[in-house]
Every structure is written in structure tokens, then in C-alpha cells.
């Protein structure tokens with residue numbers, strides 16, 4: 001499939017996740033077959049006020065393409081200016097966040113709050129589209145709450161304004177990340193627009209990826225929490241949907257080796273002190289299913305250095 005002029009080969013994209021989908025994790029997932037990756041959301045205001053922290057989130061490498069960067073904000077002009085700044089980092093795609101439920105984002109009218117104003121969604125897409133040469137996509141939710149389910153309306157307005165693909169997370173803002181996602185809304189959006197639709201919500205296995213594509217007709221799935229400590233999910237999806245031989249269960253040795261590779265890249269990209277603080281949660285996710293996981297998780301919270309992680313991994317039988 002193609003998003004604008006960008007060729008996407010594969011069946012599953014890595015979802016944007018603040019605090020998780022940094023360069024090290026995106027590269028890892030791309031290596032396991034993610035068809036596209038998206039970075040952590042970046043504040044449009046942060047970019048135009050030249051915040052180093054915002055800019056750092058935009059750094060991409062050649063090992064993770066095609067890669068999208070995601071911007072949040074609610075002012076069309078600011079979003080357009082931020083998109084121009086983002087282009088300095090050569091993203092393949094610019095994605096617009098219309099789904100974040102976090103109070104500090106939504107109470108400022110950004111993220112999921114945009115869905116309360118479909119006309120503004122359209123103006124933002126059209127401003128960003130007019131400012132950059134790469135495809136522009138949007139990531140929406142089912143709606144704001146159960147009384148305002150308007151994903152189809154917002155998707156159509158965004159398409160009309162020039163969006164090149166639409167990702168639909170099948171939950172309202174009110175539902176945050178629970179209960180289970182409504183895939184029917186993904187099917188309805190897919191029926192209503194011509195641009196590619198990416199389905200998102202609750203894909204935790206290759207079988208569920210196949211089921212979502214079958215039930216909704218979406219062009220690709222997007223995996224969020226199912227990839228935490230589990231980048232292999234992209235290999236499993238590629239193998240199942242590519243009718244390849246079934247993938248073998250991931251061994252503990254492979255689990256440890258990938259965790260170490262992941263964290264060592266984090267250390268390389270952000271320095272050991274910052275990386276190791278962030279690596280604690282990743283280590284805990286990778287330990288899921290490993291013998292003695294509860295004790296390993298308790299120790300993971302205390303990791304200070306990469307050497308500590310190597311020592312902890314040696315305890316695993």
C-alpha cells in the first residue's frame with residue numbers, strides 16, 4: 001500500500017507512544033518487520049519556541065524507515081510552522097495527534113479534544129498539508145465520548161482537507177485505554193474514505209492482527225502496547241500474514257539478547273544516566289513470562305547502569 005507517495009510494505013505499524021517509541025525502540029521494531037514507525041508526540045509550540053527537548057524527539061535514522069513524526073497542537077498556523085521545522089529531520093510522513101486523552105493535552109484543546117471540533121481538524125490538516133511536501137496523516141479516536149462518536153465525520157473532513165491516511169483507535173477519549181477497542185468503528189471509517197485506513201486497538205498477537213484486517217478491511221494495523229517488551233510481534237505478524245512458516249516462540253536467550261541490544265542503543269543515543277532510568281520499565285516488560293519475573297521486575301526498578309542490567313540478566317536461568 002502507499003501513503004501518498006510513500007511505499008509501505010508489510011501489515012503492521014508501530015504506534016506512537018510517548019516515553020516508549022524513541023529511536024532505539026523504533027529501529028528495533030523496524031528490524032523485526034514493522035512496516036512503518038511513528039515517534040513520540042512532539043509539541044508544535046515546543047518546536048516553534050525552539051525547545052531542544054522537542055527537537056530531540058524528531059531525530060530519525062536510516063534504520064527505521066518509513067518513519068512518521070507526530071505533532072500535537074490546536075492552532076493551524078503553529079502546526080504548519082512546526083511541520084516545517086520537523087521537515088529538517090527528513091521524516092517520511094507527518095502525523096497529527098487527534099487522539100491523546102491526557103488531561104494536560106486535551107484540556108488545552110489538543111489531542112483528542114480536537115475531535116470536538118471537526119472543522120478545526122480540517123483546518124489543521126489543510127495548513128500542515130500546505131506547508132510540507134511529505135504525506136500528512138491523522139490519528140483519531142472513535143470520538144470524544146459515547147455521546148459524540150464522530151470518527152467517520154472527522155475522517156471524511158480530514159480526507160477532504162488532504163490527509164493521506166487515517167489511523168483509527170477504536171476507543172473514545174472517555175474510555176482512555178480500556179475497555180476493549182471497538183473495531184466496528186474502524187470498519188465504518190474504512191467504508192467512508194478512499195485513503196488508506198490503519199486500524200488500532202488491542203492487537204497483541206499475529207492472530208488478532210489478521211482478525212482485525214479481516215473484520216474491518218483496514219489496510220494495515222497499528223500495534224501499541226502489544227509491542228512493549230515484545231518487538232517480535234512484528235515478525236510474527238509478517239510471518240502469519242505473509243503465509244510464511246509459523247514463527248517459533250521467543251526463547252529466554254533471545255529475549256535477553258534483544259533487551260540488551262535495545263538498552264545499549266538507548267545508552268548510545270541518550271547517554272547512560274537518562275537511558276537507564278527509562279530502561280527500567282522496558283526491562284520489566286521484557287521479563288514478562290521469564291521464570292522469576294516478579295523478582296526480576298522488582299530489581300529492574302533499581303537499575304542505574306548498563307552493567308547493572310547485564311548483572312541482572314545473568315541471574316536469569
Ligand SMILES: Cc1cc2nc3c(=O)[nH]c(=O)nc-3n(C[C@H](O)[C@H](O)[C@H](O)COP(=O)(O)O)c2cc1C
Pocket residue numbers: 015016017018019020039040041070097098099100139169177200201202203222223224225226
Ligand atoms: C505509554 C503510551 C504512550 C502513548 N503515546 C501516544 C502518543 O504520543 N501519540 C498517540 O497518538 N498515541 C499515543 N498512545 C496511544 C497509542 O498510540 C495507541 O493508540 C493505543 O495504545 C491503543 O493501541 P494498543 O491497544 O495497541 O495499545 C500512547 C499509548 C501508550 C500506552
